[in-house]
Amino acid sequence: MQLTLHDISHRYGGTTVLDGVSLTVDDGEIVCIVGPSGCGKSTLLRIAGGLEKPDGGAALLSGAAPEGSLNPLTYIFQDFALLPWRTVEGNVSLVLEDHGIAASERAAIIADVLSRTNLSDFARALPRQLSGGMKQRVAIARALAVKPAILLMDEPLSALDSQTRELLMDDLVALWSRERFSACYVTHNLNEAVRLGRRIIVLSRRPGRIRDVVEIDMPLAERVDRLAELELLQRRVWDIMREEAREADREISDVA
Amino acid sequence: MSHEAAARDTANTPDDAGQRPVPFRGGGFVHRPLGPVAPVVFLAILALWELGSRSGFISPIALPAPSAAFAALADLFKTGMLWKHLGASLYRLALGWTLGSLLGIAVGLAVGLFSLARAGLLPLVSALFPVPKIALLPLFIIWFGIGEGSKVATILFGTFFPTVIATYAGVDNVDRGLIRMGQSFGLGWLSIVRKIIVPGAMPAILSGFRISASIAIVLLVAAEMIGAEFGIGAYILMAGALFALDQLIAGVALLSVLGLVIAWLIGKLEKRLLSWRM
Structure with a gap:
C-alpha cells in the first residue's frame, strides 16, 4: 500500500503552517520528516492519517491493504497514549x-x-x-x-532518555528487518532520522515547505556499524536545516 | 521545623582541617503520618467536656454532658426507635442521592459531549446550582406531596447539580491525546465514550460524589424538619422543640457518624475504581 500526500496546505487561523507539501511513502519504506520546531511536521502526520482535514491538497491511498489489516494507517504517539486504567x-x-x-x-x-x-x-x-x-x-x-500497512510515528522516541532511545531504535530496526513495514516517521532528532530513514524529508520553518530530500541507500541493519558515514549524512542534513532552525527559534509564536 | 534544623547545623564548629559540613537546608513541609492522634484529640475533648459538666462549670441547660447524650442514644437504641429514624433517613438519602447522581452523570456527560447540550443546559445549571434547594422545599411539597416525594426531590435536586458540574468538568479534562488515539485506531463513538471518556472522567465524578453526599445529608435534615414523623432530622427537630438537648446532641452525633460512614464508603469505591491511579 502506498500513501501519497499531494500538495498539502494547511493554516491555523491566519497562520499558514504547511504550504504545498507533496511526498510518497512506498511499500516497505521508512520516510523520515525532519524540520525545525513549529514547521508543521505533526500536523502533516495528522493529515496523513485522517485525523485532520487539510485546507488544500489531499492525502491519498493507493493499492490494497494487506490481508487482514484492521487499521491500515496506524499511529504511534510521542506520549504513548496508553489508557492508564x-x-x-x-x-x-x-x-x-x-x-x-x-x-x-x-x-x-x-x-x-x-x-x-x-x-x-x-x-x-x-x-x-x-x-x-x-x-x-x-x-x-x-x-x-x-x-x-503504514505506521505513522509522531516523535515516538522523543519522550525517552537517550539510552532507552538507543534500545528502542535497535528494536525498531529488528522489527523492520523482520516485517518490512512502511512508516512515516516524524522527528526533530537527526540521529534517529539517519538511523531509520530510507529518505529524509527536510521541511523549512513555518510555513512548512519541502526544503530538501536526502536519500540514504545504506541497508538499515548495517547502519549501526557504519556510524561514521551516518555522522556525515547527519551533518549534511543539519547544514540544510541550520539556518531554518535558527530563524524558527527566533520567531514569536502566535499559534498554540 | 526546618528553621530549627538549619540553625543547629550552621552552628557546627569547623574541625581541624577547616572543613565544615554543608548546612542542611532541606526537610520540613512534609506531613508525617502520626497514627492515632485524631482519636486521642477526640477523646480528650469528650473527657474535658464531661469533666466540665460534672464539675458544674458547664451548665446542663447550656450543653448536656456527653454521658447524657450517650444515654439518650442508648435509650433510642433500646426502644428500637433508632432503626425507625435511621431507616427512614437512609431510605430518603439513598433514593434521592442515587437518582440525583444518575441523572447528574447523564446530564453531565451530555453537557461534556454535545455542544448543543452545553450551550442549552450549562447556563441553566449555573443559574440553578447556587439556589438553596431548601428554599424550594415548599414548591416541592406542592409538586410532590408532603410525604416522601418532596424529601427525596429536595435531595435529588441538591445532588444533581454538583454531579453535573463534576461530570462535565471530568469529561473536559480527559486527555485529548487518548481520544485521538481511539479515533486513530478506528474505535466507534460509543466505544470511545465508554472505554476512554467515562473511565477518564471517573476520578472527577467520584470526588463530586464526596461533595454531593455531604450536601445530601444537609438537605436530608432540612427536608425532614417539615412534615416527617420519622428520620434523624425529625428527631433532632422534636428534641429541639422540647429543649431535650441530650437527644439533640445524640441526633447530631448520628449525622456525623453517617457522614463519616459515607465518606469511608466513597473512599472504598475510589480504591476499587481508581486503583490504576495509585
Missing part, C-alpha cells in the same frame, strides 16, 4: 474489540504481539508500573496488533 494486554485488546473478533482469537493476537515485542511477562502490568521505554513498546505492540 487498562493493563498492557487490555491496552492491546482495546484496538481489537471493535472489530468483532472472537475472544479466543483476540487473546491469540495479543499473546503474539506481546511476544514479538518481548512484553509477555508484562501482560498484566499497568502503564504506571512501566518505564517510558516499556510503555512505547506496548504502544508498538498495540500498533502491530491491527496489522497496519
Whole structure:
C-alpha cells in the first residue's frame, strides 16, 4: 500500500503552517520528516492519517491493504497514549474489540504481539508500573496488533532518555528487518532520522515547505556499524536545516 | 521545623582541617503520618467536656454532658426507635442521592459531549446550582406531596447539580491525546465514550460524589424538619422543640457518624475504581 500526500496546505487561523507539501511513502519504506520546531511536521502526520482535514491538497491511498489489516494507517504517539486504567494486554485488546473478533482469537493476537515485542511477562502490568521505554513498546505492540500497512510515528522516541532511545531504535530496526513495514516517521532528532530513514524529508520553518530530500541507500541493519558515514549524512542534513532552525527559534509564536 | 534544623547545623564548629559540613537546608513541609492522634484529640475533648459538666462549670441547660447524650442514644437504641429514624433517613438519602447522581452523570456527560447540550443546559445549571434547594422545599411539597416525594426531590435536586458540574468538568479534562488515539485506531463513538471518556472522567465524578453526599445529608435534615414523623432530622427537630438537648446532641452525633460512614464508603469505591491511579 502506498500513501501519497499531494500538495498539502494547511493554516491555523491566519497562520499558514504547511504550504504545498507533496511526498510518497512506498511499500516497505521508512520516510523520515525532519524540520525545525513549529514547521508543521505533526500536523502533516495528522493529515496523513485522517485525523485532520487539510485546507488544500489531499492525502491519498493507493493499492490494497494487506490481508487482514484492521487499521491500515496506524499511529504511534510521542506520549504513548496508553489508557492508564487498562493493563498492557487490555491496552492491546482495546484496538481489537471493535472489530468483532472472537475472544479466543483476540487473546491469540495479543499473546503474539506481546511476544514479538518481548512484553509477555508484562501482560498484566499497568502503564504506571512501566518505564517510558516499556510503555512505547506496548504502544508498538498495540500498533502491530491491527496489522497496519503504514505506521505513522509522531516523535515516538522523543519522550525517552537517550539510552532507552538507543534500545528502542535497535528494536525498531529488528522489527523492520523482520516485517518490512512502511512508516512515516516524524522527528526533530537527526540521529534517529539517519538511523531509520530510507529518505529524509527536510521541511523549512513555518510555513512548512519541502526544503530538501536526502536519500540514504545504506541497508538499515548495517547502519549501526557504519556510524561514521551516518555522522556525515547527519551533518549534511543539519547544514540544510541550520539556518531554518535558527530563524524558527527566533520567531514569536502566535499559534498554540 | 526546618528553621530549627538549619540553625543547629550552621552552628557546627569547623574541625581541624577547616572543613565544615554543608548546612542542611532541606526537610520540613512534609506531613508525617502520626497514627492515632485524631482519636486521642477526640477523646480528650469528650473527657474535658464531661469533666466540665460534672464539675458544674458547664451548665446542663447550656450543653448536656456527653454521658447524657450517650444515654439518650442508648435509650433510642433500646426502644428500637433508632432503626425507625435511621431507616427512614437512609431510605430518603439513598433514593434521592442515587437518582440525583444518575441523572447528574447523564446530564453531565451530555453537557461534556454535545455542544448543543452545553450551550442549552450549562447556563441553566449555573443559574440553578447556587439556589438553596431548601428554599424550594415548599414548591416541592406542592409538586410532590408532603410525604416522601418532596424529601427525596429536595435531595435529588441538591445532588444533581454538583454531579453535573463534576461530570462535565471530568469529561473536559480527559486527555485529548487518548481520544485521538481511539479515533486513530478506528474505535466507534460509543466505544470511545465508554472505554476512554467515562473511565477518564471517573476520578472527577467520584470526588463530586464526596461533595454531593455531604450536601445530601444537609438537605436530608432540612427536608425532614417539615412534615416527617420519622428520620434523624425529625428527631433532632422534636428534641429541639422540647429543649431535650441530650437527644439533640445524640441526633447530631448520628449525622456525623453517617457522614463519616459515607465518606469511608466513597473512599472504598475510589480504591476499587481508581486503583490504576495509585
